[in-house]
Amino acid sequence: MNSDNDLQIAGDILEVPHLLQPPREHPATVAEFVGLARSVAAERSQWEHLVRYDATTRWYHRLRTGPGYEVWLLSWVPGQGSGLHGHGRSSGVLTVLEGTLTERTERGTRALEAGAQRVFAPGYVHEVVNDTLEPAVSLHVYYPGLTEMPMHTATAPHCEARPVTA
Numbered sequence: 001m002n003s004d005n006d007l008q009i010a011g012d013i014l015e016v017p018h019l020l021q022p023p024r025e026h027p028a029t030v031a032e033f034v035g036l037a038r039s040v041a042a043e044r045s046q047w048e049h050l051v052r053y054d055a056t057t058r059w060y061h062r063l064r065t066g067p068g069y070e071v072w073l074l075s076w077v078p079g080q081g082s083g084l085h086g087h088g089r090s091s092g093v094l095t096v097l098e099g100t101l102t103e104r105t106e107r108g109t110r111a112l113e114a115g116a117q118r119v120f121a122p123g124y125v126h127e128v129v130n131d132t133l134e135p136a137v138s139l140h141v142y143y144p145g146l147t148e149m150p151m152h153t154a155t156a157p158h159c160e161a162r163p164v165t166a
Contacts, residue, residue, distance in 0.1 A: 026066045027143075030091070030119060033069070037095045037117065037141050040064070040071060047097075053077050053135055063139075070145040076101060076136040081129035087122065088148035092140060094118045094128070099136025102129045125152055 027033045040047065040063065052059045053075050064071040076099070084104075094103075096112045103110050103118060104127040112118065120126070130136045 027069065033091075033093050033141050033143060034117060034119060036071070037093045037139055040141075041095050041097055041139055047073050047139075051075050051137055058082070065145070068145065069141060069143040072140040072142070072146075074138050074140060076128075076130035076138065078130055078133050078135065082127055084125060084127040084152040086125045086150045086152065087120070087142065087146060088150060089122050090142040090144055090146050091121050092119070092124075092142045092146075094120070095139040095141075097137040097139055099130065099134050100132050101136050101138060102131045103127070104129070 024032070027036045047063060050061055050063070050073060052061075055077055058080050059075045061073045062070055063073045094112075095117045096114050098114055100114070101112045103112055105125065128138075
């Protein structure tokens with residue numbers, strides 16, 4: 001037995017097919033969705049030319065879809081924000097590609113600089129705002145695809161959220 005390592009594997013692990021996981025064609029775990037967001041972010045040539053800035057409304061573009069998920073590209077000029085909202089039954093990954101965005105939740109406020117990622121589950125309520133003097137770009141992955149974005153009202157400091165009722 002090797003004194004440097006007490007674990008020994010006999011034979012070639014690749015010869016035991018039932019131990020190998022088949023490669024997935026599409027993400028299925030939170031970590032894989034985070035990885036998808038990172039890989040899309042790294043493929044700058046695939047999205048950079050699509051970005052538009054609109055001073056009257058937030059610009060967005062659905063970049064990609066897969067079984068049950070969507071990838072969205074958003075731009076934010078200074079002062080633009082999402083309003084306090086949830087994501088219905090969708091989970092998500094928000095990745096800042098350029099600039100800095102501010103996220104406000106009931107727990108407080110945080111600056112998200114380029115490269116920052118936030119992962120959230122259904123029921124998560126937040127507001128995203130560009131509080132800087134420079135435009136920003138973000139990437140959003142939703143699973144399942146975003147079918148609703150319920151707006152909320154802030155009733156106390158740090159966004160204690162209440163659903164908006166009609």
